[in-house]
Amino acid sequence: MSLKYDIIIIGAGPAGMTAALNCLRAGKSVLVLESDTFGGQIALSPRVENFPSYKQTAGAEIMDKLYEQIVDWGADIELENAKSAVKTGKKFVVTTDYATYECTSLILATGCKHRHIGVAREEELTGKGVxxxxxxxxxFYKDEDVAVIGDANTALQYALLLSGYCKSVHICALFDRLFADKALVDLVKARDNVDITYEIELKEFLGTDELSGLRFENTKTHTEHFVDCKCAFICVGQIPQNAPFKELVNLDDKGYVIADESCVTSCDGVFAAGDCRTKKIRQLTxxxxxxxxAAYAACAYVDKINAEK
Ligand SMILES: Cc1cc2nc3c(=O)[nH]c(=O)nc-3n(C[C@H](O)[C@H](O)[C@H](O)COP(=O)(O)OP(=O)(O)OC[C@H]3O[C@@H](n4cnc5c(N)ncnc54)[C@H](O)[C@@H]3O)c2cc1C
Structure with a gap:
C-alpha cells in the first residue's frame, strides 16, 4: 500500500523546499523527494552574494536553514530518486527506487545540472576556480584574468559581463567560429580586454588547491596552448533533469518543462518550479x-479536487 499526500514535491533545491514551506503553511500534507543532495545546486556554492539580506554566505547555509524550517513545519522528506510519475484518475502515483507514493498534486522542482566538460579534476576544483x-x-574575480569556455550565447553573455570588471577575459572556443547572435559577438569583440582563441580543446586544469591556468590542445595543429587565469567559467550547456517525466508533461526541445511564470504545465495538477522549467534567469531567488x-497553485488544485469529492 502506498502512502498518500496532498502534494508531492520532486527535488529539494531552493524551488522544491520553498514550495514545501508554502504548502505546509497552507495546511497540506507534503512529501519531498530528493535523489542527491538536500539543497540542490546552490549547496555547491561556497559564496553566495546575491541572496537578499545576506551580505555573503554559503549556499549550503541558506539551504540548511530552509531544510530545518520545512522539517519544523512537518514535511516528510525522503532521500529517494523519483523514477516515474503517472496520473491515474484524480491522483498521481510517484515511483521511487524504494517505494510508491500517491498524491493529489505534484510539483516538479528537479532543477538542472550544468554540463561538465569532462576533464580530470573538474569536480575537485569547482568553487576553487572552476x-x-x-x-x-x-x-569574486574582479581585476583578475578569467577564461570562458564555450562558444554560444551564454558564453558570450558571461564574457561581456566579466569584461566589465575583470582584468582580462579569454574566450576559448572548440570550433573555428562562435555560435552566438551577431549583435552579441560584435559587442564582445569591441571589448579591449576580451580575446578569443578558436579551435582549442581543454586538456588540463592547472593549479594545486586552486585553479591557476588551463592547458588546451589546438585541434588542427595539435600544439599546446596555455591560458593563465584565476577562474574558468564553463559554459557548455545545461542538462535539465526531467527525463523521467517526459510522458507526464510537455518538455521543450532542450528537455525543460514547458511552463511560464504561473508554473502551470501541460498536465492538470502538475506544476513546475525553478531551473527545471522554461525561463530566462535561473538563479536562487x-x-x-x-x-x-507553484505551491499556491498546487494548494488551490488540491482544494478544488477535494471540493469535487
Ligand atoms: C556552483 C554553482 C554556484 C551557483 N551560485 C549561485 C549564486 O551565487 N547565486 C544564485 O542566485 N544562483 C547560483 N547558482 C544557481 C542556483 O544554484 C540555481 O539556480 C538553483 O539552485 C535552482 O534551484 P532549483 O530548486 O530549481 O534546482 P536545483 O538546485 O537544481 O535542485 C533540484 C533538486 O532536485 C533533485 N532531483 C532532480 N531529479 C530528481 C528526481 N528524479 N528525484 C528526486 N530528486 C531529484 C536534484 O538532486 C536537486 O537537488 C549556482 C549554481 C551552481 C551550480
Missing part, C-alpha cells in the same frame, strides 16, 4: 519565487 555561473561567481507560485 565555475558554471558567471552571474553568481564573476564578482527565481527558483524560490517559483516555489511559492
Amino acid at each position: 565555475s558554471y555561473c558567471a552571474l553568481c561567481d564573476g564578482a 527565481t527558483a524560490a519565487a517559483d516555489g511559492t507560485v
Whole structure:
C-alpha cells in the first residue's frame, strides 16, 4: 500500500523546499523527494552574494536553514530518486527506487545540472576556480584574468559581463567560429580586454588547491596552448533533469518543462518550479519565487479536487 499526500514535491533545491514551506503553511500534507543532495545546486556554492539580506554566505547555509524550517513545519522528506510519475484518475502515483507514493498534486522542482566538460579534476576544483555561473561567481574575480569556455550565447553573455570588471577575459572556443547572435559577438569583440582563441580543446586544469591556468590542445595543429587565469567559467550547456517525466508533461526541445511564470504545465495538477522549467534567469531567488507560485497553485488544485469529492 502506498502512502498518500496532498502534494508531492520532486527535488529539494531552493524551488522544491520553498514550495514545501508554502504548502505546509497552507495546511497540506507534503512529501519531498530528493535523489542527491538536500539543497540542490546552490549547496555547491561556497559564496553566495546575491541572496537578499545576506551580505555573503554559503549556499549550503541558506539551504540548511530552509531544510530545518520545512522539517519544523512537518514535511516528510525522503532521500529517494523519483523514477516515474503517472496520473491515474484524480491522483498521481510517484515511483521511487524504494517505494510508491500517491498524491493529489505534484510539483516538479528537479532543477538542472550544468554540463561538465569532462576533464580530470573538474569536480575537485569547482568553487576553487572552476565555475558554471558567471552571474553568481564573476564578482569574486574582479581585476583578475578569467577564461570562458564555450562558444554560444551564454558564453558570450558571461564574457561581456566579466569584461566589465575583470582584468582580462579569454574566450576559448572548440570550433573555428562562435555560435552566438551577431549583435552579441560584435559587442564582445569591441571589448579591449576580451580575446578569443578558436579551435582549442581543454586538456588540463592547472593549479594545486586552486585553479591557476588551463592547458588546451589546438585541434588542427595539435600544439599546446596555455591560458593563465584565476577562474574558468564553463559554459557548455545545461542538462535539465526531467527525463523521467517526459510522458507526464510537455518538455521543450532542450528537455525543460514547458511552463511560464504561473508554473502551470501541460498536465492538470502538475506544476513546475525553478531551473527545471522554461525561463530566462535561473538563479536562487527565481527558483524560490517559483516555489511559492507553484505551491499556491498546487494548494488551490488540491482544494478544488477535494471540493469535487
Ligand atoms: C556552483 C554553482 C554556484 C551557483 N551560485 C549561485 C549564486 O551565487 N547565486 C544564485 O542566485 N544562483 C547560483 N547558482 C544557481 C542556483 O544554484 C540555481 O539556480 C538553483 O539552485 C535552482 O534551484 P532549483 O530548486 O530549481 O534546482 P536545483 O538546485 O537544481 O535542485 C533540484 C533538486 O532536485 C533533485 N532531483 C532532480 N531529479 C530528481 C528526481 N528524479 N528525484 C528526486 N530528486 C531529484 C536534484 O538532486 C536537486 O537537488 C549556482 C549554481 C551552481 C551550480
